[in-house]
Amino acid sequence: MPATSETVSTARSEPPASPAATTAAPAASRARPIAWRLASVVDVVPETPRARTLRLDVPGWPGHRAGQHVDVRLTAEDGYQAQRSYSIGSAPEELAVALTVERLDDGEVSPYLTDELRPGDRLELRGPIGGHFVWDVALGGPLLLVAGGSGIVPLMAMLRHRAIVLAGANDGARHRVPARLLYSARRWDEVIYRDELARLHEGDPTLDVALTLTREPPPEWAGFRRRIDRMMLAEVAWPPAERPHAFVCGPTPLVESVAAALVDLGHDPAAVKTERFGPTGGAT
Amino acid sequence: MSEPFVSRGFRGRRQSAAAGRLPPGQYETRDFPVLSAGPTPRTPLAAWDFTLRGRGTAARWTWEEFQALPRETVTVDIHCVTKWSKFGTVWEGVSVDTLLAEAGAQGVEPGPYVLAVSDGGYTTNLPLADVAGGKAWVATGYDGAPLAPEHGGPARLLVPHLYFWKSAKWVRQLRLMERDEAGFWESLGYHNFGDPWREQRYAGDE
Amino acid sequence: MDSVVRAPAGPTAVGERFAEALRLDGNAAGGIMSEVFVADLTAARATCAGCGTTREVGALLVYAHSMGTVVRCPGCDGVVLRIARTPSRIWLDLTGARHVAIPAAAPPA
Numbered sequence: 001m002p003a004t005s006e007t008v009s010t011a012r013s014e015p016p017a018s019p020a021a022t023t024a025a026p027a028a029s030r031a032r033p034i035a036w037r038l039a040s041v042v043d044v045v046p047e048t049p050r051a052r053t054l055r056l057d058v059p060g061w062p063g064h065r066a067g068q069h070v071d072v073r074l075t076a077e078d079g080y081q082a083q084r085s086y087s088i089g090s091a092p093e094e095l096a097v098a099l100t101v102e103r104l105d106d107g108e109v110s111p112y113l114t115d116e117l118r119p120g121d122r123l124e125l126r127g128p129i130g131g132h133f134v135w136d137v138a139l140g141g142p143l144l145l146v147a148g149g150s151g152i153v154p155l156m157a158m159l160r161h162r163a164i165v166l167a168g169a170n171d172g173a174r175h176r177v178p179a180r181l182l183y184s185a186r187r188w189d190e191v192i193y194r195d196e197l198a199r200l201h202e203g204d205p206t207l208d209v210a211l212t213l214t215r216e217p218p219p220e221w222a223g224f225r226r227r228i229d230r231m232m233l234a235e236v237a238w239p240p241a242e243r244p245h246a247f248v249c250g251p252t253p254l255v256e257s258v259a260a261a262l263v264d265l266g267h268d269p270a271a272v273k274t275e276r277f278g279p280t281g282g283a284t
Numbered sequence: 285m286s287e288p289f290v291s292r293g294f295r296g297r298r299q300s301a302a303a304g305r306l307p308p309g310q311y312e313t314r315d316f317p318v319l320s321a322g323p324t325p326r327t328p329l330a331a332w333d334f335t336l337r338g339r340g341t342a343a344r345w346t347w348e349e350f351q352a353l354p355r356e357t358v359t360v361d362i363h364c365v366t367k368w369s370k371f372g373t374v375w376e377g378v379s380v381d382t383l384l385a386e387a388g389a390q391g392v393e394p395g396p397y398v399l400a401v402s403d404g405g406y407t408t409n410l411p412l413a414d415v416a417g418g419k420a421w422v423a424t425g426y427d428g429a430p431l432a433p434e435h436g437g438p439a440r441l442l443v444p445h446l447y448f449w450k451s452a453k454w455v456r457q458l459r460l461m462e463r464d465e466a467g468f469w470e471s472l473g474y475h476n477f478g479d480p481w482r483e484q485r486y487a488g489d490e
Numbered sequence: 491m492d493s494v495v496r497a498p499a500g501p502t503a504v505g506e507r508f509a510e511a512l513r514l515d516g517n518a519a520g521g522i523m524s525e526v527f528v529a530d531l532t533a534a535r536a537t538c539a540g541c542g543t544t545r546e547v548g549a550l551l552v553y554a555h556s557m558g559t560v561v562r563c564p565g566c567d568g569v570v571l572r573i574a575r576t577p578s579r580i581w582l583d584l585t586g587a588r589h590v591a592i593p594a595a596a597p598p599a
Binding site: 034071085126127129130131132133252253270273274275276277278279 | 510511512513514515516517518520521524525530532533546547548549593
């Protein structure tokens with residue numbers, strides 16, 4: 001065992017507790033590095049023509065925080081392995097762990113997850129990973145979420161968590177954590193979680209959802225019709241004086257341009273958290 | 285776990301390849317994957333130079349001077365330590381022998397080892413014998429066009445008989461050294477020499 | 491060190507640089523870091539040994555592929571941390587970090 005991890009595990013009494021975990025896992029099982037586990041696929045749910053939600057049963061799952069991801073590893077019969085990271089879309093309060101994967105046509109891993117995997121199959125994964133790009137209601141608001149393509153997934157975990165926690169709450173509590181989502185997708189039928197977002201929005205005056213469709217919006221579309229730019233963010237985002245917690249997720253070029261624009265508009269760089277998915281938006 | 289887990293129905297992207305042309309443990313790709321350890325350098329050609337430095341002295345070429353050197357076009361197979369190999373890649377550039385000869389004529393003293401140094405700080409080390417004798421080039425063209433920045437342009441080292449991490453992208457200098465000095469990956473667990481035919485991927489491999 | 495190989499001195503504002511499609515955030519290194527560190531390093535604060543910029547590791551810039559993971563400073567692009575996994579070992583170079591401050595464990599609920 002490497003000396004470093006032995007030293008750390010004896011010096012610390014317990015790893016950071018997840019505020020969302022309702023039962024603490026035994027300290028010994030969290031004193032090891034995050035282990036690879038075999039999850040069972042419970043269901044594969046179509047979201048859009050290219051996106052599927054994998055609902056998973058993960059034995060020994062320690063709970064997670066909204067915004068975290070898992071690493072998924074596939075192994076072929078000859079031992080060849082491919083590994084990718086996928087954001088968790090389910091709220092920490094939900095029973096099943098859900099990953100939403102968008103298929104990239106020439107991808108190596110995503111087509112397997114969206115087209116081949118079936119209920120009853122097992123999937124090797126480890127997690128939850130990431131303590132930086134996380135939000136829970138306890139951190140407060142306002143909450144500004146900007147998503148490009150499949151970047152909506154970790155942000156949806158945040159919105160679902162928010163909805164569950166605020167479900168029985170009074171207006172005062174909701175107004176303390178108002179949320180705004182700006183979501184860029186290419187087409188109407190590629191908007192992941194489209195109906196659920198509409199429901200959440202309609203049921204909650206403290207949640208704003210703005211879509212921008214960058215290619216072929218439907219003829220009657222009255223919303224934004226272009227890539228997210230500084231002007232759109234100035235219109236949608238809170239002013240910097242409100243000090244929103246901002247989370248930006250999606251393909252790297254979109255994330256970098258949005259984060260730069262938010263800083264340019266005056267938002268504190270430390271309050272703009274980013275999760276770049278790489279060139280393809282994360283689905284490879 | 286006694287038996288390793290296998291993902292039902294997963295095959296991966298690999299294609300079968302011509303036996304004999306593939307070093308052990310490799311598979312053929314038709315893509316040209318981009319692997320980078322840092323941001324793509326953007327040195328303007330007007331500011332670019334190439335140096336071949338020995339103890340105390342260095343030979344230096346500006347971009348114009350470099351373009352005026354005798355050039356070669358070579359077709360080679362390349363092998364990445366991450367297991368992909370690409371056959372029949374066509375490069376255009378200056379043989380390192382040409383650079384060594386010119387530098388020698390200017391009084392640059394050779395040494396038994398070379399450290400290639402790139403914009404952005406990447407380094408890799410090789411024996412002098414493995415960049416001389418027609419084994420290496422500083423390449424400025426790929427597949428009939430100027431070398432693209434993501435593949436190492438304007439100029440990269442090309443040493444096809446070793447794993448491709450030795451073909452340093454964005455190369456700016458070859459340092460001739462008395463002592464071997466481990467480069468970026470060689471100091472992080474990768475093999476000091478890196479012969480794909482002996483599968484020398486990691487430190488400690490025979 | 492030669493001027494030719496000095497990492498470009500960069501502005502600290504995100505995005506005032508050419509977009510690098512392959513660039514990721516520190517979170518992307520969370521998985522491999524979890525093989526070495528028991529604590530979650532993505533939430534730790536790291537100080538760049540090159541320029542002194544201090545950020546949460548999750549806010550650092552990551553270049554990762556099967557050879558290894560390189561974590562760079564958003565201020566100067568200098569290497570803060572690099573990790574490679576070979577069949578027999580995990581190699582770790584922390585010389586680019588002046589120090590790393592890991593949040594203490596919260597008391598149990």
